[in-house]
Amino acid sequence: MSPRIGLDLKTILQAAIEIADAEGLEAVTLATLAKKLTIRPPSLYNHIDGLAGLRKQLTIYGIEELKNCLSRAAVGRAGDDAIREMGEAYITFVRNNPGLYEATFLSLDADDIQSASSDVVQIVVRVLDHYGLNEVEAIHATRGFRSILHGFASIEQKGGFAMDLDLNESFQFLIDTYIAGLKKLNESK
Known part of the structure; x- marks a missing residue:
């Protein structure tokens, strides 16, 4: 699967930070991040090495x-x-x-x-x-x-x-x- 255009590590981190700052770090999961970015969770793996990598x-x-x-x-x-x-x-x-x-x-x-x-x-x-x-x-x-x-x-x-x-x-x-x-x-x- 090729990476989504416009999706990069910086965009992913910014979305994760927004979730963490609003709801706490534990609220940052691949599912919540994918939902915020309106992508499917597997798309994140093109940019990060799972939740541990994030x-x-x-x-x-x-x-x-x-x-x-x-x-x-x-x-x-x-x-x-x-x-x-x-x-x-x-x-x-x-x-x-x-x-x-x-x-x-x-x-x-x-x-x-x-x-x-x-x-x-x-x-x-x-x-x-x-x-x-x-x-x-x-x-x-x-x-x-x-x-x-x-x-x-x-x-x-x-x-x-x-x-x-x-x-x-x-x-x-x-x-x-x-x-x-x-x-x-x-x-x-």
């Missing part, structure tokens, strides 16, 4: 998009400003792309996924150079930053912040506290 492509695409957001946020900035902007970019990415963000956490063992993830880590490590951390401390601080961002984003997505207090103020407080910790660590050297 999920791998979504993961790579999501990580690349997150990397691009963080990179744009960090460009031309350093230290506190870069961390604040990257934090904002991360939270905005999650708010705008909840299903795609969920795909970035699929545990797929592939070199291209590991490479894309490593690129994200390197962006943060470079920003943390401003604080005079050694290599090990920079990795710990990167893990801490990711944990703060993911934790906040995940709780927000699940509606877990029910108190009548501005979420953006809470987020800024959290980032400021993280920055204060980095500065304290640097001062203690």
Whole structure:
């Protein structure tokens, strides 16, 4: 069977992202994707290697998009400003792309996924150079930053912040506290 004209990997991924963002990642199946694209499910196999192949492509695409957001946020900035902007970019990415963000956490063992993830880590490590951390401390601080961002984003997505207090103020407080910790660590050297 020849591929449908106009159907390509980009179109398939965009449709899958729309489903994931609207209904959650679990709603993305070959059947729901084919229905959205008004094609028969076997037509998808001309472009992807089944559901596993689709999920791998979504993961790579999501990580690349997150990397691009963080990179744009960090460009031309350093230290506190870069961390604040990257934090904002991360939270905005999650708010705008909840299903795609969920795909970035699929545990797929592939070199291209590991490479894309490593690129994200390197962006943060470079920003943390401003604080005079050694290599090990920079990795710990990167893990801490990711944990703060993911934790906040995940709780927000699940509606877990029910108190009548501005979420953006809470987020800024959290980032400021993280920055204060980095500065304290640097001062203690």
